[in-house]
Amino acid sequence: MTVDDSGSDTGAHGRVDPDPADLGEDNPLALRLEQLILGAERRYTPFQAARSAGVTMELATRFWRAMGFADVGQAKALTEADVLALRRLAGLVEAGLLSEAMAVQVARSTGQTTGRLAEWQIDSFLEGLTEPPEPGMTRTEVTYPIVELLLPELEEFLVYVWRRQLAASAGRVVQAADDEEMVDRRLAVAFADLVGFTRLTRRMEEEELGELVEAFETTAADLVAARGGRLIKTLGDEVLYVADDAGTATEIALRLIETMAQDATMPELRVGMAFGTVTTRMGDVFGTTVNLASRLTSIAPRDTVLVDSAFAEELIRTGDAPASEAAAAEAAATAEKEGEEPPSYRCALQPMWQRPVRGLGVVEPWLLSRRNGAAGSNGAPGAPAAG
Structure with missing residues (x-):
């Protein structure tokens, strides 16, 4: 104005x-x-x-x-x-x-x-x-009747999806432990990044590149939604998602790696995850936890998942991963001695060398993998346990 x-x-x-x-x-x-x-x-x-x-x-x-x-x-x-x-x-x-x-x-x-x-x-x-159905017709000539037919249906669908999303978000808010948690929440934050994307942009046609990005975003969005995470945004060669717990974020990350590895047309993937307090604004997430997840992604080797120490501690606390393979063996021996079922760990953690991360000081990344015998995508055996 x-x-x-x-x-x-x-x-x-x-x-x-x-x-x-x-x-x-x-x-x-x-x-x-x-x-x-x-x-x-x-x-x-x-x-x-x-x-x-x-x-x-x-x-x-x-x-x-x-x-x-x-x-x-x-x-x-x-x-x-x-x-x-x-x-x-x-x-x-x-x-x-x-x-x-x-x-x-x-x-x-x-x-x-x-x-x-x-x-x-x-x-x-x-x-x-609106592709012209007959020679001589222009796209604009068929646009009006198509829009006229679609408009009410799309409008109703938009309102339906919005209400569904609003109900889901409201449910998460009312389950918060206190008022402070409603704004600054503890979440698992993950970035999944295509390896070598810049190099691909130089040798692929624009249409091919667009199809690759769309396939990646679709695969990621479907997996995140199906496993109970929330897709925050897509950035071409990278997606950002969050989950309420580290176990959910882990399953999404591992399945993303496994699914992408099965597609010969897709580049390798790397994932970085962190767990901690996150500030949410206008559907986006901010804070040190988000920055740390992003930095971990940038240093992760191809086809691997790196997590921070808080994320690793959360997986150990919930029983999704043992503190070490020695701890897993000891727990199994104790269970056998007492006639109980041994713990069933979904993933393994291997501490990596501590390293300085720009703007965040020294961090200790952990390599996260699926344990031997744990079900991967389509029920396939997981990758060998690390460490």
Whole structure:
């Protein structure tokens, strides 16, 4: 927005207000498509919309920019739905349910998430569906009816998935031990990184590279979800996920390594994991634990998993791994002597040389592997135990 409360059309920061033609007004199909998707036609300038919603232009501008929408100057580019959205956000602030800063954060997190989704749907999903069915037809001629048919279905599906995700997140919050744990939680954090990706980018065609990245992200996302982890984000050749416990994160990491190793078209993978306090903001995670997991990934050998000492201690505490092979043998002997079943460890830990890690001091990585006899992906035997 580039108007102030007086309605002046002076561009913000010295910019000139955009030409209405830049907003699609010279393209009848673009306008028809916009009206179809928004369910309303353009009626308001930003100043008029803010006034109709009963909010200051400054607050309206903060909300719109937070949602990721560009300044449009004095053009009539907004609809009744834009006014209603402003009223709702402002109403939550007036009712004391949200602070103004939190309302802006809601707008920003929603805008960023749905913006990425919309870009994907247009670039990939709709692009494939709107291939002209007959010679001579243009893609734009078939876009409108396709969008008209898909819009209500996609909208309902979006709301369904959002409610499901909200229920899952709310469940995790109410199970927190105390209020502090709701914000700063102890989680297992993991990065999985494709080895030699930069080298691949120099010798692969763009389309091939895109397919490889998509296959990797799909495999990782499916495994993380199926095993009870949460995918935080994908970064092309790297994925970041978290889990509530070290055992879950471990199973995901090992299965990722095993699954990728079975695909000859995929590069090797390396995983770094850490366990500790994590700060969550807008669906992302921050803090020393996250930084440590990232550093461990960068020093992990190919097709291996490195964890920090806190992660190793957690696996030992929960009985997922023995403190050492000697400890495992002693526990088995004791169990046999007492006529009990020996402990069933899923993985093995081998301490590595301590080393300095930039920004984090000296750390002691542990090499994590699946123990002999433990089931790998598809029930296959695991890799030999380390140490």
